[in-house]
Amino acid sequence: MDVAGEATSAATGILGRGGARPPPLPEVPMAGVAVRVEAVAPVSGWVAPVSVSPLALLAGYAGLVAFLVVPAPIAVVLGWVALRDLRKHPEKTGRGRAIFALVVGVPLSVVLVVGVVAVAFGVVGK
Numbered sequence: 001m002d003v004a005g006e007a008t009s010a011a012t013g014i015l016g017r018g019g020a021r022p023p024p025l026p027e028v029p030m031a032g033v034a035v036r037v038e039a040v041a042p043v044s045g046w047v048a049p050v051s052v053s054p055l056a057l058l059a060g061y062a063g064l065v066a067f068l069v070v071p072a073p074i075a076v077v078l079g080w081v082a083l084r085d086l087r088k089h090p091e092k093t094g095r096g097r098a099i100f101a102l103v104v105g106v107p108l109s110v111v112l113v114v115g116v117v118a119v120a121f122g123v124v125g126k
Helices: 003-015 054-068 072-088 095-120
Strands: 027-030 033-036
Touching: 054 072, 054 095, 072 095
Parallel strands: none
Antiparallel strands: 027 033
């Protein structure tokens, strides 16, 4: 049997014929405490979430950047559009990100508007 065949048979032995999950790993003692080690889901779910609405993802990041005040209106628009998209597609997730974009974006948009009006009327900057 060649190396590829051995790897395939080893993988089949671990996963089983039906692609079942491998048995849980044994408890590992650490500093006197028994810790149970479990298999972790692939990291790719953190990098590129599969079921999250792309609009909600953008809205969440825009909400984070909104702390710079200037992109705050973008966060508001993306959050609002993401919530509408999530209402149309209930199988998608990301509602928390969209709400975060609104919660951060709305007050900072008000700060931006007040600042622009204050500068425009000469209240600030003399």
